[in-house]
Amino acid sequence: MFKKVISSAAVLAIAFTAAPSAAYTHHWAAPSTLRLHVLAHVLPSCTFSKHKPVDINFGAVDANTHFATQSTDLKYECSKGVVDPKLALSDKELTKTDDYVLRSGHNKLNYHIHLKDIAGVKFTNNNTWASARHTNSLHSVKLVADIPSITLATDPGHYTDIVTATLFF
């Protein structure tokens, strides 16, 4: 009888792992906010337009791999004509507690944010992922950071932004 139960259970399990083959479950667990400490001398109010999205290739992701352990870049830059060319932010990797500094001579802003520092991006539903891999409908994910706008508030030390990361299937 027990064998029969196991057998039935196995069939049911297969049915449930195979059913969502074309589905994808994304999790954004807290914290989904990356805090940036802005140096006090970032005084001017400045709005940056979005940069052409830059691809992020996670690479091969196994069923048990969390994106949070991946090292991946998000990049964006200021548009020309909006930012004072004498004021720009240096290219550097940012972590949750990083500061960034101003540098003259460039009019672009590049952030390199490692996703390992963002705990909110991960897959936890291994069944969905595994079944999707099985049917080859979800082999890997290309994540693109698309920054609609970045506003540096006039109040130094405050910085808010919404970073939209797009998952292309």
Place this chain on the structure above:
Amino acid sequence: MTSSIVRLCATTAILLAMFLSASQAVMAEGLTVRPIRVDLNDDQQNDSIMVTNGEETAQLLRVDAVSWDQSTGDDVYTPDADADLFLVPAVLNAQAGETRVIRLGLRHAFAGTRERAFRVFVTEIPSMLDPASSVTFAFRIAIPVFVTAGTPVAAKPEWKAQLNGLERIRLTASNPGDLHVRIDTVSIYSDASKKRLLTQDEKREYLLGHAVRPFDFDVTEPLVAPTVVVDGTDAEDVPFSVLVPVVIGAPVVPAISPVPVVPVVSPAAARSESATR
């Protein structure tokens, strides 16, 4: 008889428990979108996308459709100005645990056999920004929508690989067919070491019909007699694997390079010099 009923009840209970467990696993938390690809054609001119909010709070989502083009060699998304694809609703507020349906379809039949490509963007709209210094990450899920009409010509991708310098390979993919293919993996092997030099672990890209796309791969060591293997799937989800021979090309020219100093020699002087040799 009684024991049979007990066994049946036990089996049912176990299966029900597994059913509930599996259901929760699929639901979990986060946002579930299904399917992650939509195919429309003459016979099926509309379809739906299911969005389930597995969060504990309501989730406001915006839904857009864009036209997808690769005529420039890269993915270009432009608003669907002609509104060839209709979407309903454009904004939805999914309550916790609620599944909402996005309906999409064609406003009219397309002429020709060339596959049309769109993407449907399902975008999270954050409820509020943290008043402190912060960057809030919102997520957007881009679902491909392919539309075919008539009898399209199957994809016939042609591949060319060129070795530029010792550590860069340019792979050029062209597709004279009407349908797309998807590139899942590009592998580079060095014949000398028989070692797989995978410069980009997974290169998941689409090659749309009548598109030409270049891909550059940099490796960390000199390549000797390299070969390129492209793995992917066609529009019917049939996998393919192609071995691409690599030809020797010109060295890679750096983006910023000093202008070479070329001595100016008149044609007459050149002829004279040639005659003296």
